[in-house]
Amino acid sequence: MTLWFFLLGLPLLAGGLASLAFTDLAAKAVVAFPRNKFAGRVLCAAAWFWAAYECDTIGVDVFDMILKRFPGEVWILALVLTVLTCLWMENLLPIRAVCGLFMLFPAELFPAVRLCETSWRTALVAFAYVCAVIGMVGMFYPWHIRRAIAWGAEKPVRLRAVGGVLLAIGLLFVILGVLTAAGKLV
Secondary structure: OHHHHHHHHHHHHHHHHHHHHOHHHHHHHHHHHHHOHHHHHHHHHHHHHHHHHHHHHOOOHHHHHHHOOOOOHHHHHHHHHHHHHHHHOOOOHHHHHHHHHHHHHHHHHHHHHOOOOOOOHHHHHHHHHHHHHHHHHHHHOHHHHHHHHHHHHHOHHHHHHHHHHHHHHHHHHHHHHHHHHHOOOO
């Protein structure tokens, strides 16, 4: 559970600090992100290969019949789908890829925190569900996410407010990660 607190908390903390300390640069960066080709390709590859990993390890018979006809099939499909997605779905690809990652990470988080003694695990679970819902919406309607990003970055006060929320959640997760690592969280 400590790992998940840090994996989620540190990027949130960094994003919140950047939004508060460098508001103008952060606004330019988040507005440019939805059309960034390099970020889209890297994140798309990460999402497809993570999806391949999940399909390879999940153990659902229906998937296995289709995706494991020969060794390495899911990994070859991930490579092919990465290339095809980057060629045919370039518009708003970074948003779609991040949304794919938002839908994938709870599958790894839930089993890791299920048996943890502390009730603070529900903070991670609730955050994962929010991310999964955002991922589902953004996968099908990425232009809504792009518009929300542009609206949030339009005025510095909005970006600072979002940055403050990210900072608070990130700080909470990092503190909980430290407490969990020290064995003081019950």
